[in-house]
Amino acid sequence: xxxxxxxxxxxxxxxxxxxxxxxxxICAVVGxxxxxxxxxxxxxxxxxxxxxxxxxxxxxxxxxxxxxxIAGVLSTMAIAWIRTRxxxxxxxxxxxxxxxxxxxxxxxxxxxxxxxxxxxxxxxxGNILGVSVAEVWQTALISLLxxxxxxxxYKELLFYTFDPVGAQAAGLPTNLLNFGLMVLxxxxxxxxxxxxxxxxxxxxxxxxxATAYLLVNRxxxxxxxxxxxxxxxxxxxxxxxxxxxxxxxxxxVLVVSGLFGLALLFSPTHGVLTNPQPxxxxxxxxxxxxxxLGRH
Amino acid sequence: MDLPxxxxxSAYEINIDVPARLERAIAIQHLGxxxxxxxxxxxxxxxxxxxxxxGVIGPxxxxxxxxLQAMLGLVPVTHGSVNxxxxxxxxxxxxxxxxxxxSQVDWTYPATVWDVVMMGRIRQAGWxxxxxxxxxxxxxxxxERVGMSAYRDRPIGQLSGGQQQRVFLARALTxxxxxxxxxxxxxxxxxxxxxxxxxxxxxxxxxxxxVMVVNHDLxxxxxxxxxxxxxxxxxxxxGTRRQVLxxxxxxxxxxGKVAFFSGEAA
Ligand SMILES: Nc1ncnc2c1ncn2[C@@H]1O[C@H](COP(=O)(O)OP(=O)(O)OP(=O)(O)O)[C@@H](O)[C@H]1O
Ligand SMILES: [Mg+2]
Numbered sequence: 279x280x281x282x283x284x285x286x287x288x289x290x291x292x293x294x295x296x297x298x299x300x301x302x303x304i305c306a307v308v309g310x311x312x313x314x315x316x317x318x319x320x321x322x323x324x325x326x327x328x329x330x331x332x333x334x335x336x337x338x339x340x341x342x343x344x345x346x347x348i349a350g351v352l353s354t355m356a357i358a359w360i361r362t363r364x365x366x367x368x369x370x371x372x373x374x375x376x377x378x379x380x381x382x383x384x385x386x387x388x389x390x391x392x393x394x395x396x397x398x399x400x401x402x403x404g405n406i407l408g409v410s411v412a413e414v415w416q417t418a419l420i421s422l423l424x425x426x427x428x429x430x431x432y433k434e435l436l437f438y439t440f441d442p443v444g445a446q447a448a449g450l451p452t453n454l455l456n457f458g459l460m461v462l463x464x465x466x467x468x469x470x471x472x473x474x475x476x477x478x479x480x481x482x483x484x485x486x487x488a489t490a491y492l493l494v495n496r497x498x499x500x501x502x503x504x505x506x507x508x509x510x511x512x513x514x515x516x517x518x519x520x521x522x523x524x525x526x527x528x529x530x531v532l533v534v535s536g537l538f539g540l541a542l543l544f545s546p547t548h549g550v551l552t553n554p555q556p557x558x559x560x561x562x563x564x565x566x567x568x569x570x571l572g573r574h
Numbered sequence: 575m576d577l578p579x580x581x582x583x584s585a586y587e588i589n590i591d592v593p594a595r596l597e598r599a600i601a602i603q604h605l606g607x608x609x610x611x612x613x614x615x616x617x618x619x620x621x622x623x624x625x626x627x628x629g630v631i632g633p634x635x636x637x638x639x640x641x642l643q644a645m646l647g648l649v650p651v652t653h654g655s656v657n658x659x660x661x662x663x664x665x666x667x668x669x670x671x672x673x674x675x676x677s678q679v680d681w682t683y684p685a686t687v688w689d690v691v692m693m694g695r696i697r698q699a700g701w702x703x704x705x706x707x708x709x710x711x712x713x714x715x716x717x718e719r720v721g722m723s724a725y726r727d728r729p730i731g732q733l734s735g736g737q738q739q740r741v742f743l744a745r746a747l748t749x750x751x752x753x754x755x756x757x758x759x760x761x762x763x764x765x766x767x768x769x770x771x772x773x774x775x776x777x778x779x780x781x782x783x784x785v786m787v788v789n790h791d792l793x794x795x796x797x798x799x800x801x802x803x804x805x806x807x808x809x810x811x812x813g814t815r816r817q818v819l820x821x822x823x824x825x826x827x828x829x830g831k832v833a834f835f836s837g838e839a840a
Contacts, residue, residue: 314680314683314684316680430701430702431701431702433692433693433696433699433704433705434696434701436685436689436693437693437696439683440679440680440685440690440693441678441679441693443648443674443678443679444672444674444679444693444745445693446648447646447648447667447670447672447674448667448668448672448693448694448696448697449667449668449697450696450697491684494684495684495685495686495729496685496686496689496729497683497685497689499684500684
């Protein structure tokens with residue numbers, strides 16, 4: 279235990295711990311909405327799209343969190359616009375927008391890096407041990423906002439994400455709810471940028487909820503258990519980063535993926551090992567191949 | 575179609591207070607819906623009175639689903655209007671319960687039967703508020719009515735198709751609406767569930783609600799309906815079962831290839 283407590287005497291470790299807990303919490307809660315709507319790719323799209331906003335904000339001397347947030351929201355609008363104004367499907371629209379934004383972001387940041395000491399890697403892969411006091415406050419404020427909104431709109435968002443048509447038919451303002459959800463996701467990603475980085479934040483959004491989904495049956499349970507899993511992952515990742523001098527993003531993601539793997543194998547209801555399926559003994563591809571060979 | 579606009583008003587229920595019933599009628603006037611290149615509905619004019627169990631019939635692609643969706647404002651109406659109490663119906667969605675086609679929701683969603691039924695109370699509960707005890711009682715009664723009380727805490731992914739339909743019916747009942755719209759509720763369900771559904775529809779009609787049920791099957795079940803709306807992009811006929819199910823009307827809607835319910839044809 280001392281091994282874990284001892285580093286906390288340093289101010290930077292205390293700051294990292296607070297940010298890790300908050301980010302693990304809100305990513306799991308907000309990410310649950312992405313998972314249940316099968317919109318994992320959207321999380322990826324927004325997270326990659328924040329980069330140009332961040333870069334432009336840095337260039338003009340504005341707050342980079344605000345710049346990143348605006349870019350994230352604009353990217354969701356661009357995706358929706360392409361989808362409604364052309365026959366292009368949503369997933370293709372996301373792929374196009376996020377790669378374009380990411381390319382622009384990398385270009386801008388590389389240009390900035392030439393004559394500034396901003397480190398691209400920190401935003402790409404996370405540097406949780408480097409968070410400043412101001413960043414802790416920003417993360418805390420964003421987290422508070424996100425959690426309050428989710429709590430207040432819980433039943434409406436449940437309805438909307440389960441049955442958008444039914445929600446619209448019941449007279450709920452589904453476009454506003456959808457926009458609100460996009461804003462929540464963008465805020466969450468911006469808050470997580472410094473700790474996991476934009477490349478891997480998707481894992482912290484989706485994996486805790488997916489892990490919980492293997493164990494419990496209701497959305498709020500998925501969120502709560504997911505939050506616990508997210509917090510465990512982000513704090514363990516922080517320690518791994520400290521002890522082994524790793525970038526924090528990959529460390530966090532490896533832990534959360536490991537937890538997912540455990541749930542996948544041992545979940546009482548869905549576990550691969552706890553509920554073995556007979557068809558596992560002979561892979562289907564192999565059986566079909568034998569069938570084909572046998573026939574000719 | 576030169577059918578009388580108020581075909582439903584025609585001969586019956588003279589004993590009931592006519593002005594009051596008319597006031598609660600749904601007035602569909604010259605309704606037209608166009609999807610990009612497809613004209614799905616053309617110039618539909620109808621008056622629907624409360625207290626009748628109305629079947630919407632017609633061949634595939636006739637615009638039956640579109641009619642319900644247009645009433646709810648779920649698809650853009652290109653022509654005409656749908657009014658209720660003298661105001662556009664689409665602005666009074668709190669008075670409508672709608673059960674869409676089952677395929678549109680994700681049954682692997684992490685929710686229980688109870689969660690889904692309570693969705694029917696969300697509008698009534700209001701923003702930022704939790705459900706009241708009376709909302710909970712309404713939902714319990716609805717579950718009881720469709721015979722699903724025992725499944726209250728069951729994840730929705732573990733229901734059969736017929737049970738899913740019952741849950742959606744319970745959600746609609748929980749809304750305590752004035753207008754109930756069901757789109758093909760009988761697909762893939764057994765006789766018993768169908769019987770339960772018709773019982774519930776009848777109770778709603780008896781309680782002076784509007785009940786509209788899309789049903790493309792012209793089998794025996796059609797005898798349950800008081801009135802029918804026969805569509806094929808245009809309104810072919812509307813009125814009582816007997817008025818609508820004539821050889822000419824069915825020929826106009828289905829192009830002659832239909833063996834309809836034996837007892838009803840004129
Ligand atoms: N979203 C849409 N976009 C374009 N055309 C549509 C759309 N939905 C329906 N249509 C077209 O509108 C017409 C009416 O469709 P609708 O779904 O209302 O028919 P329906 O009577 O409910 O048919 P079914 O018995 O098959 O359910 C059809 O020709 C259909 O191709
Ligand atoms: Mg239909």
